[in-house]
Amino acid sequence: MIDHILIGLARFLVGGRPEWRGTQPSLRQRIYFANHGSHLDTILLWAAIPTRLRPTTHPVAAADYWGKGRLRRSVALDLLNAVLVDRSGGGAASGQDPLAPLEETLERGHSLIIFPEGTRGGEKLPAAFKSGLFRLATRFPQVELVPVYLENMSRAFPRGAFLPVPISCHVRFGAPLYIEGGETKEAFLERAREAIVALAEVN
Amino acid sequence: MDPTLVTLFIGLITVLAAATLIGQILGRRAESTEARATVDNLNARIRAWWLMVAIFAVAFVFGKIVTLVLFALTSFYCLREFISLTPTKPGDHTALAFAFYVFLPLQYVLIGIDWQSLFSIAIPVYAFLLLPVLAVLRHDTDDFLSRTAKLQWALLLTVYCISHAPALLLLKIPGFENKGVLLLFFLVTVVQASDVLQYIFGKLFGRHKIAPVVSPNKTWEGFVGGGLAATLLGAGLFWITPFTPLQAAGMALAIVLAGFSGGLVLSAVKRSMGAKDWGRMIEGHGGALDRMDSVTYAAPLFFHLVNYFFAA
Numbered sequence: 167m168i169d170h171i172l173i174g175l176a177r178f179l180v181g182g183r184p185e186w187r188g189t190q191p192s193l194r195q196r197i198y199f200a201n202h203g204s205h206l207d208t209i210l211l212w213a214a215i216p217t218r219l220r221p222t223t224h225p226v227a228a229a230d231y232w233g234k235g236r237l238r239r240s241v242a243l244d245l246l247n248a249v250l251v252d253r254s255g256g257g258a259a260s261g262q263d264p265l266a267p268l269e270e271t272l273e274r275g276h277s278l279i280i281f282p283e284g285t286r287g288g289e290k291l292p293a294a295f296k297s298g299l300f301r302l303a304t305r306f307p308q309v310e311l312v313p314v315y316l317e318n319m320s321r322a323f324p325r326g327a328f329l330p331v332p333i334s335c336h337v338r339f340g341a342p343l344y345i346e347g348g349e350t351k352e353a354f355l356e357r358a359r360e361a362i363v364a365l366a367e368v369n
Numbered sequence: 370m371d372p373t374l375v376t377l378f379i380g381l382i383t384v385l386a387a388a389t390l391i392g393q394i395l396g397r398r399a400e401s402t403e404a405r406a407t408v409d410n411l412n413a414r415i416r417a418w419w420l421m422v423a424i425f426a427v428a429f430v431f432g433k434i435v436t437l438v439l440f441a442l443t444s445f446y447c448l449r450e451f452i453s454l455t456p457t458k459p460g461d462h463t464a465l466a467f468a469f470y471v472f473l474p475l476q477y478v479l480i481g482i483d484w485q486s487l488f489s490i491a492i493p494v495y496a497f498l499l500l501p502v503l504a505v506l507r508h509d510t511d512d513f514l515s516r517t518a519k520l521q522w523a524l525l526l527t528v529y530c531i532s533h534a535p536a537l538l539l540l541k542i543p544g545f546e547n548k549g550v551l552l553l554f555f556l557v558t559v560v561q562a563s564d565v566l567q568y569i570f571g572k573l574f575g576r577h578k579i580a581p582v583v584s585p586n587k588t589w590e591g592f593v594g595g596g597l598a599a600t601l602l603g604a605g606l607f608w609i610t611p612f613t614p615l616q617a618a619g620m621a622l623a624i625v626l627a628g629f630s631g632g633l634v635l636s637a638v639k640r641s642m643g644a645k646d647w648g649r650m651i652e653g654h655g656g657a658l659d660r661m662d663s664v665t666y667a668a669p670l671f672f673h674l675v676n677y678f679f680a681a
Contacts, residue, residue: 321457324462326459329466331452332445332449334449
């Protein structure tokens with residue numbers, strides 16, 4: 167019920183209908199990775215995934231934002247089915263690996279939605295990727311890595327804004343890629359980023 | 370519902386039914402790929418027309434409030450399309466939020482409560498002065514003038530201008546009380562008929578392009594033929610208006626010329642932003658603003674002509 171209201175409101179304000187360009191919705195295990203510029207990103211990308219795939223598709227959300235406050239926490243955990251990660255580095259000091267909850271999810275055979283830049287930028291094109299995507303791709307080579315370009319979200323609801331404004335947004339899915347044998351971390355991360363950049367230029 | 374409107378809608382449905390039939394026949398005959406594409410586009414337009422007539426019928430049956438809500442939503446989608454194509458910066462966010470959440474609803478509420486004097490100046494005075502203040506508070510002076518101008522023009526065309534169509538319900542015309550809805554029908558019918566007839570005349574007889582760079586589909590043959598046909602249609606509708614047949618023809622001609630200008634200017638705006646259509650909302654029609662571009666120019670002009678010459 168609440169998910170329909172949330173999706174209805176988002177569609178009315180900013181649209182955000184999915185465009186499956188390089189692939190189709192599928193039950194195969196996937197890591198959707200996207201550029202990140204707004205809190206709308208998580209909600210709209212999740213809403214773009216067909217209902218039947220949502221129970222096994224988990225957005226990865228920052229614990230320092232989505233874990234705070236009862237409402238946000240409940241939206242993140244109960245509604246979006248999110249996996250919360252600690253990006254403060256405090257986890258490392260306490261001997262906990264911040265990627266561990268992601269790996270557990272993948273081991274269960276579920277799919278993930280991640281934002282490899284690690285934080286919200288305000289630009290049209292994504293900044294350099296953090297290494298998390300490389301590690302997951304190396305450890306789970308059979309998982310399809312699906313690039314997703316999120317258009318206009320950072321204009322509709324930029325960092326620090328109180329309310330989203332109605333600007334049409336698009337969620338564009340590209341063709342899956344895999345890590346290649348012997349590919350270095352830098353080369354792979356750049357190739358993954360380029361896949362999103364290419365989607366940004368499609369019209 | 371006004372009995373005249375029932376007659377008018379029956380007329381519209383007859384015309385659309387005929388158009389649908391012709392579209393189907395043409396669809397069977399079309400052989401070349403090019404002809405196919407043209408007929409498919411025509412049929413998509415006709416289908417969208419059925420939907421628009423249905424929405425209009427609902428608005429007219431349920432009266433002023435529903436009509437206002439319908440036009441407010443139209444303004445909303447047009448403003449969204451305009452702003453989506455316009456590069457805005459984070460510094461514009463508060464001004465945008467005020468445009469969408471304050472000035473757009475306010476404009477239609479003012480029509481709803483019959484406050485005509487404030488309706489006329491809320492956007493050109495208050496919004497135009499306030500929005501740049503909201504933007505300047507964000508301390509970003511890059512492209513400040515052009516960012517301000519873009520938002521102001523977006524609000525002017527999509528909210529202020531379009532709101533003049535339902536504002537026809539405000540006008541008090543002696544001997545024509547509570548019939549503003551018929552003026553709205555007259556305006557919308559003439560504007561849209563002019564668009565359609567210019568398109569059809571252009572496809573049938575079009576040779577000489579008027580503005581090949583801005584709007585490659587507009588031809589002199591289409592403009593003159595379609596414009597004259599729409600003017601005649603307007604004259605033929607004189608009996609639903611407070612006008613004589615000649616006055617109705619004059620009003621229709623003004624609507625045709627304004628609508629044509631609006632289409633041309635908005636097309637140039639669209640192209641300056643590198644797009645062919647404003648959006649993808651209506652199949653065969655592009656976005657909402659692709660159908661409302663003529664209305665943005667025709668509605669305020671028609672409103673003021675009627676207000677000046679006929680209102681008490």
